Amino acid sequence: MRTPYEQWRERARAFLSVGIRPEHADWQGGLLGAPTPAQESAMPRVPAALVDLLQRAACHRDPARNALMYRLLWRVVHGGRRLLRDAADDDVMMVTRLAKAVDRASHKMKAFVRFRELRTEDTVRYVARFEPEHDVIMRTAPFFVDRFAAMEWVIVTPDAIARWNRRSLEFLPPGQQISAPSEDASETLWLAYYDSIFNPARLNVSMMRKEMPVAYWKHLPEAARIPVLVADAMPRAGRMIEHAVACDAGNVAARAPMPPPGSTLDSCRRCPLWERATQAVPGLGPREATLMVVGEQPGDEEDLSGKPFVGPAGRVLRRAFDDAGIDRAAIYVTNAVKHFSFEPRGTRRIHKTPAQREIEACRVWLDEEIDTVRPRVIVALGASALSALMRKRLAVGAARDVALTHPSGARVVATYHPSAVLRAPDEQARAATFEALAYDLRNARALAGLVRPAPAPT
Numbered sequence: 001m002r003t004p005y006e007q008w009r010e011r012a013r014a015f016l017s018v019g020i021r022p023e024h025a026d027w028q029g030g031l032l033g034a035p036t037p038a039q040e041s042a043m044p045r046v047p048a049a050l051v052d053l054l055q056r057a058a059c060h061r062d063p064a065r066n067a068l069m070y071r072l073l074w075r076v077v078h079g080g081r082r083l084l085r086d087a088a089d090d091d092v093m094m095v096t097r098l099a100k101a102v103d104r105a106s107h108k109m110k111a112f113v114r115f116r117e118l119r120t121e122d123t124v125r126y127v128a129r130f131e132p133e134h135d136v137i138m139r140t141a142p143f144f145v146d147r148f149a150a151m152e153w154v155i156v157t158p159d160a161i162a163r164w165n166r167r168s169l170e171f172l173p174p175g176q177q178i179s180a181p182s183e184d185a186s187e188t189l190w191l192a193y194y195d196s197i198f199n200p201a202r203l204n205v206s207m208m209r210k211e212m213p214v215a216y217w218k219h220l221p222e223a224a225r226i227p228v229l230v231a232d233a234m235p236r237a238g239r240m241i242e243h244a245v246a247c248d249a250g251n252v253a254a255r256a257p258m259p260p261p262g263s264t265l266d267s268c269r270r271c272p273l274w275e276r277a278t279q280a281v282p283g284l285g286p287r288e289a290t291l292m293v294v295g296e297q298p299g300d301e302e303d304l305s306g307k308p309f310v311g312p313a314g315r316v317l318r319r320a321f322d323d324a325g326i327d328r329a330a331i332y333v334t335n336a337v338k339h340f341s342f343e344p345r346g347t348r349r350i351h352k353t354p355a356q357r358e359i360e361a362c363r364v365w366l367d368e369e370i371d372t373v374r375p376r377v378i379v380a381l382g383a384s385a386l387s388a389l390m391r392k393r394l395a396v397g398a399a400r401d402v403a404l405t406h407p408s409g410a411r412v413v414a415t416y417h418p419s420a421v422l423r424a425p426d427e428q429a430r431a432a433t434f435e436a437l438a439y440d441l442r443n444a445r446a447l448a449g450l451v452r453p454a455p456a457p458t
Contacts, residue, residue, distance in 0.1 A: 001138070001160055001171040001172070001173065003055075003058070003059075003138050003139075004058040004059050004135050004138075005054060005055040005058035005059070007058075008054075008058045008066055008069060009054075011027070011066075012066075012069070012070050012073060013043065015070065016043070016073070016074070016077065017043070021074065022067065022070050022071035022074045025067065025070055027066045027067055027070075044077050046073065046076055046077065047076070047081060047084060049084055050072075050073070050076055050084060053084070053095055053096065053099050054069050054072075054073065054095070055139075056098075056099035056102045056103060056139075057069055057095045057096075057098040057099045057102065059102045059105075059134050059135045059136050059139060060098040060099075060101060060102050060134050060135075061133070061134050061135065062098060065098055068091065068094055068095060068098075069095060071091055072091045072092065072095050075091065101133070101134065102134050102136060102139075104133075105132050105133040105134040105136045106132075106136040106139055106140045108132065108133065108213075108216065109130060109132050109136055109137075109140045110140060110143055111212075112130070112212070112216045112219070112220060113128045113130050113144070113155060114128055114219060114220055114221055115127065115128045115148075115151075115153055116128065123152060124152070125152045125153065125154065126148070126151050126152065126153040126154070127153070127154045127155075127156070127178060128153070128154070128155045128156070128219070129155075129156045129157075129219050130155060130156070130157055130216075130219055131157065131158060131215070131216075131219070132157060132159075133215070135159040135160075137155065137157045137159050137160045137162055137171070138160060138162070138171055141155065141162040141164075141169060141171070142169065144162070144164070145164055145169050148164070149164075149166065150166065151164075151166070152164065152165055152166055154178055156174075156178050157174070158174055159174060160172065160173065160174055161173070161174060161176060161178060265280045265282055265338055265365055266279070266280055268280060268338070268339075268362075268365070270361040270362065270364070271339075271357065271358045271361040271362065273337070273339035273340070273341055273354070273358055274339050276340075276342070277298075277303055277339035277340045278303045278304055278306075278340070279303065279306050280338045280339055281298040281302050281303065281306055281307065281308055281335065281338055281339070281340075282306075282308075282334070282338065282365075283308060283332055283333060283334025283335075283369050284307055284308055284332070284333055284334070285329075285330075285331055285332030285333055285334075285373075286329075286330065286331075286332060286373075287332075287372060287373055288373065288374070289330060289331050289332040289373055289375055290375055290376040290377065290448040290449060290450065291326070291330070291331040291332070291375055291376070291377050291378075291379070291444060291445065291448040291450060292331065292332045292333075292334070292369075292370065292373055292375035292377070292378045292379070292410075293317075293331060293332070293333045293334070293378075293379045293381060294334055294335065294336055294366065294378060294379065294380055294381060294385040294388070294389060295308065295309065295313070295333070295334070295335045295336070295381045295382065295385055295417060296335060296336055296337065296353070296354065296381065296382050296384040296385055296417060296419075297335050297336065297337035297338075297339070297340060297341055297354050297384070298335060298337075298338070298339070298340045299311040299312075299313060299340065299351060300340065300342070300349050300351075301314075302314070302340070303339075303340035303349075308333050308334060308335055309333055312419075312422055313417065313418040313419040313422065314418070316418035316419075316421050316422060316434070316437075317381075317418040319434075320418065320434065320437045320438045320441055321441065323434075323438040323441075323442075324438050324439075324441035324442040324444075324445055325442065325445060325452035326441060326445050326450065327450070330450060331450075332369070332373050332375065334366065334369055335385075336354075336359055336362060336363070336366055336384050336385045336387075336388035336389075337354045337358055337359060337362045337384070337388075338362055338365055339362075341353070341354045341355075341358065351419075353384065354384060356387070356393075359384060359387060359388050362388075363388055366388055366389075370406070370408050370410070371408070374408070374410075375410050375448070376410060376411065376447070376448050376449065377410060377411045377412075377413060377444050377447045377448040378406055378410045378411070378412050378413070379412075379413045379415060379440070379441065379444045380396075380412055380413070380414045380415070381415060381416070381417040381418065382396060382416060382417030382419075382420070383395070383396050385417070386399060386412075386414050389406055389412055390404065390406075390412065391407075394414070396414050396415070396416060399414035400414050400415060400436075400440060402414070411447050413440055413443060413444040413447065414440070415436065415437050415440035415441065416433055416436055416437050416440075418437060420433050420437075421433045421434045421437065
C-alpha cells in the first residue's frame with residue numbers, strides 16, 4: 001500500500017509537470033498520467049522541511065488538504081523557497097495546522113492502542129482495533145515495531161491494517177476479516193493496575209477528556225472503570241487527606257522548634273525574607289477568638305502598614321466576612337508567612353509565592369499564635385496556609401469538603417484565598433470563586449459557634 005503522501009505526490013507531480021496552476025488543478029477528476037522521464041528529471045528540488053511538512057499534512061482527513069498542499073508546493077517551486085520561514089503566511093499556517101493535528105493523532109495512537117491476546121494452535125498473536133482521528137497508521141506503526149519487536153501483532157484501523165510477524169511490517173487494505181477477542185486473561189491484571197495508579201486527589205475531568213477523548217474509549221478496556229473511579233474520587237481523596245492528617249498529628253517531632261527564649265517576631269531571621277521586607281506583620285484580633293483565619297503572607301500594603309489583610313485581597317475578604325455574617329472584630333486574622341515575599345519589577349513589588357522552606361521556617365510563629373489564641377476553628381485561605389497548618393501539601397479543591405483537624409485539636413476549614421477572586425479570568429468566574437469563599441466562611445462561623453452581628457441601626 002502507498003502512504004497518503006505518496007498518493008498525493010504522484011498526482012501533484014503530474015500537475016506540476018504540465019504547469020497546471022493550483023486554481024485549475026482538479027483533485028476530484030480522473031488520475032493524470034505519470035510524468036515522462038524527461039519531465040521527471042526536470043522536476044525542481046524542494047526543501048526537505050517542505051517534504052516533511054507535506055508528508056504529515058497528507059494524513060489529515062480534511063478534504064481540502066490536497067489543493068492546499070499543492071498551492072503551497074506551487075508557490076515554493078515558483079520562487080518562494082523562503083516562504084516556509086514566514087510563519088504568518090496563510091498557506092504555511094494552514095498546512096502547519098494540519099500537520100500538527102496529524103502529529104497529535106499519532107501521539108494518541110501510541111498512547112491508546114490496547115492489544116489483546118489471540119491464541120491459536122501454533123502461535124500467539126496480539127490484535128488491537130483503533131480508530132485514529134486521521135490516517136496515521138502507516139506513520140505510527142514503526143513505533144510499535146520498535147516497542148513490541150518480539151510479538152506478532154496486528155493493528156486494525158479503518159484506513160489500513162498493520163501486521164508485524166517479528167521479521168517484517170506490512171500493510172493490508174482495510175475491510176479484511178481479522179478476528180479479535182473481546183477480552184483476554186491479562187485484562188484483569190491491567191484493570192487492577194489501572195485502579196491502583198488512579199490518583200483521585202489529582203482528578204481533573206475536563207483535562208482528562210481533553211487528553212483522553214471519549215471517541216477512543218470504546219477500544220480501551222479501562223474505559224468502563226473511568227465513570228466508577230470518577231464517582232468515587234472525592235470520597236477517596238477525603239480518606240487520603242484524613243489519613244495523612246492523622247499520621248502528621250501523631251508525629252509531634254515534625255513540628256517546628258520553638259524560637260529561642262526572648263526572641264520576637266520583629267527580630268526573626270529564620271529565613272531570608274526579612275532582608276528586603278519593611279517589617280514583620282503579626283496577626284491581629286482577640287486573644288481568645290474562637291475563629292482564626294490564616295492567609296498566605298503579607299502583600300505590599302500590609303508590608304508597609306504592618307497590619308494583615310488591608311490591601312486588595314483584604315477588601316475582598318471583608319466583603320466575604322459581611323456575606324458570611326462574621327464580625328471582623330470577633331476573629332483573629334494572620335498569615336502563614338510573616339514577611340512579604342516579592343520580586344522587584346521596575347518601581348513595583350510583585351507578589352511571589354513563598355517557598356516551602358519559608359513556610360516551614362515561619363511555622364513556629366503560627367504555632368505560637370494558635371497556642372495563644374486556642375481557636376475552635378481555623379480557616380486556611382489557599383494552598384500555602386493549608387500546607388502550613390496540615391504539614392503537607394494538599395489541594396484546596398479536594399480539601400474543601402473534608403473534615404480536617406489541626407494537631408491542636410482545632411477544626412480546619414480549607415477554602416480559596418481572596419486573591420483567587422481577583423485573579424479569576426472573568427466576572428462569572430470571580431462571582432463563583434467569591435461565593436465559594438463566602439460559603440466556606442459561613443460553615444466556619446457555624447462550626448465556631450459565632451452568632452451573626454446585630455444589624456447596624458438605620
